[in-house]
Amino acid sequence: MSLALFKHTLRRSWILLVIFFGVLTMYMTVVISMYNPEDMAGLIGMIEAFPEGLRIAFGFDALVTDLTAYLASWLYGMLMIGFPMVYSIILGNALVAKMVDNGSFVYLLSTPTPRVKIIVTQGIYALTSLLILFIALFAVGVLSAEAMFPGELNISAFFRLNVTTILVNMVVMMIAFFFSCLFNEARLSLSFGAGIPIAFLLMNMLGGSAPDLKVLSEISIFGFYDPVKLIAENSVWGVNLV
Amino acid sequence: MITVSGMTLTYHSGKGVFDLNFTVPKGAVMGYLGPNGAGKTTTIRALLGFMRPDSGKCSVGNLDCVEQAPEIQKKLGYIPGEISFPEGMSGDEFLAFMSAMRGTKSTERKNLLLEMLELDPRGRIKKFSKGMKQKLGIIAAFMHNPEVLILDEPTSGLDPLMQNRFAELILSEKANGKTILMSSHIFEQVEKMCDSVLIIKDGRIVEQANVQKLKDEQRRIFVLRPGEPDVAAGILKAGGFDMRVEQNGVFEVFVSGEKMDSFVKTAAKFTVLNLSVKQQSLEDIFINYYGKGE
Numbered sequence: 001m002s003l004a005l006f007k008h009t010l011r012r013s014w015i016l017l018v019i020f021f022g023v024l025t026m027y028m029t030v031v032i033s034m035y036n037p038e039d040m041a042g043l044i045g046m047i048e049a050f051p052e053g054l055r056i057a058f059g060f061d062a063l064v065t066d067l068t069a070y071l072a073s074w075l076y077g078m079l080m081i082g083f084p085m086v087y088s089i090i091l092g093n094a095l096v097a098k099m100v101d102n103g104s105f106v107y108l109l110s111t112p113t114p115r116v117k118i119i120v121t122q123g124i125y126a127l128t129s130l131l132i133l134f135i136a137l138f139a140v141g142v143l144s145a146e147a148m149f150p151g152e153l154n155i156s157a158f159f160r161l162n163v164t165t166i167l168v169n170m171v172v173m174m175i176a177f178f179f180s181c182l183f184n185e186a187r188l189s190l191s192f193g194a195g196i197p198i199a200f201l202l203m204n205m206l207g208g209s210a211p212d213l214k215v216l217s218e219i220s221i222f223g224f225y226d227p228v229k230l231i232a233e234n235s236v237w238g239v240n241l242v
Numbered sequence: 243m244i245t246v247s248g249m250t251l252t253y254h255s256g257k258g259v260f261d262l263n264f265t266v267p268k269g270a271v272m273g274y275l276g277p278n279g280a281g282k283t284t285t286i287r288a289l290l291g292f293m294r295p296d297s298g299k300c301s302v303g304n305l306d307c308v309e310q311a312p313e314i315q316k317k318l319g320y321i322p323g324e325i326s327f328p329e330g331m332s333g334d335e336f337l338a339f340m341s342a343m344r345g346t347k348s349t350e351r352k353n354l355l356l357e358m359l360e361l362d363p364r365g366r367i368k369k370f371s372k373g374m375k376q377k378l379g380i381i382a383a384f385m386h387n388p389e390v391l392i393l394d395e396p397t398s399g400l401d402p403l404m405q406n407r408f409a410e411l412i413l414s415e416k417a418n419g420k421t422i423l424m425s426s427h428i429f430e431q432v433e434k435m436c437d438s439v440l441i442i443k444d445g446r447i448v449e450q451a452n453v454q455k456l457k458d459e460q461r462r463i464f465v466l467r468p469g470e471p472d473v474a475a476g477i478l479k480a481g482g483f484d485m486r487v488e489q490n491g492v493f494e495v496f497v498s499g500e501k502m503d504s505f506v507k508t509a510a511k512f513t514v515l516n517l518s519v520k521q522q523s524l525e526d527i528f529i530n531y532y533g534k535g536e
Binding site: 106 | 315
């Protein structure tokens with residue numbers, strides 16, 4: 001791990017992190033502020049009116065009424081996977097493939113830094129930045145929930161939910177980063193690094209919407225991820241370590 | 243100091259370099275000449291350990307270019323042929339970053355070089371002119387005082403004044419015992435700075451020679467506008483000179499070193515309206531090597 005390179009990468013990429021943090025903070029506070037225990041019954045009625053396949057595809061499959069479960073299903077069902085996925089794809093590509101493609105990687109190689117060290121440093125930045133993103137979002141979630149609905153949030157379950165979501169997103173980041181290292185053209189790196197996670201996401205949505213296609217979601221990495229069940233029981237999350 | 247033995251490196255397109263053998267002794271300055279696509283940059287990439295040769299070996303200071311690249315980089319300065327700097331950086335940020343990556347503490351040499359090349363490194367690199375970028379690349383390659391310098395077209399984009407400044411820099415580095423390999427298209431530059439020269443064509447070395455020797459062999463090209471073309475052509479042909487008549491009535495006469503005197507005296511026999519010496523390009527040297535057909 002090269003500290004000089006880490007600092008350089010941080011200086012180059014922190015704005016991206018801040019943008020995603022801003023967008024997700026906005027979603028998180030808006031979703032929390034929309035929570036209204038009395039209205040939940042009405043909401044459930046509305047969702048039940050959707051066809052079941054559609055409901056499951058968008059992650060609103062379990063109908064629950066407390067704040068933690070509400071967040072798990074509305075926020076973590078799709079948004080907290082989708083947005084960080086875009087972040088992972090952009091960053092993963094920028095960290096290696098883009099620099100190789102435009103030729104500035106040459107300057108890193110013309111210093112006495114072994115390639116492995118360069119890649120490890122960039123990889124550490126990729127994972128650390130995701131970790132920071134989620135720690136910050138966890139804090140935003142807890143603070144805004146406590147401010148708007150004191151005592152309603154089950155913090156330990158919410159924490160567990162976040163740990164799992166980080167791990168899922170780290171897998172996505174690793175996929176994007178892997179292809180970024182594998183290909184020397186940003187074009188290829190982007191098609192694979194973005195294509196595979198998006199394919200997994202679509203497979204999961206399709207698999208959820210029709211029983212015949214369930215196998216699709218089972219082979220998708222997101223098939224293991226079930227935010228709503230997670231807060232109820234806490235045995236599921238070991239699977240995500242894979 | 244730099245040794246390449248039996249190195250072959252081919253691309254998918256079938257281009258590349260084939261069975262290269264050469265050495266640059268310690269303290270020597272070697273020019274590396276060749277037309278575009280001849281394999282100069284490929285050779286340099288292999289020397290820096292960016293690419294792995296298909297067969298053969300190359301080493302810098304007894305360190306293998308593939309296995310020990312990071313070790314080599316400690317004492318090597320490199321200017322890429324096509325410089326692209328990391329995005330979104332200012333000039334001084336870039337230099338500070340390179341120093342940090344190399345673990346160089348002193349900024350003395352950097353400041354000296356900035357002054358010598360008259361570069362103000364403030365501001366975004368993206369907004370720099372081509373010449374400024376080239377200067378920045380030169381400073382990045384020289385500022386850690388490396389023992390070996392591998393320079394790929396180091397003067398491209400520099401104005402004539404700066405090209406001279408750069409030549410001074412090379413000569414002072416040479417006086418300090420640095421080993422330098424420098425690729426170029428322009429014979430004049432190589433002539434000024436290098437002791438010996440390596441000529442590559444289609445991936446193969448066609449000549450490795452002392453610069454002085456090459457200079458003696460090289461023919462000058464005089465561009466001459468005669469008063470009466472027919473008379474002049476007759477006289478020149480009778481004198482045994484190689485010449486070419488351009489469409490606008492201008493003659494190009496090829497004169498080797500030993501025939502210089504006889505050329506001047508022959509030309510005195512007819513009316514000369516205009517006479518100049520044509521800049522020697524690499525192509526002309528190749529013409530010299532392979533005969534006019536090439």
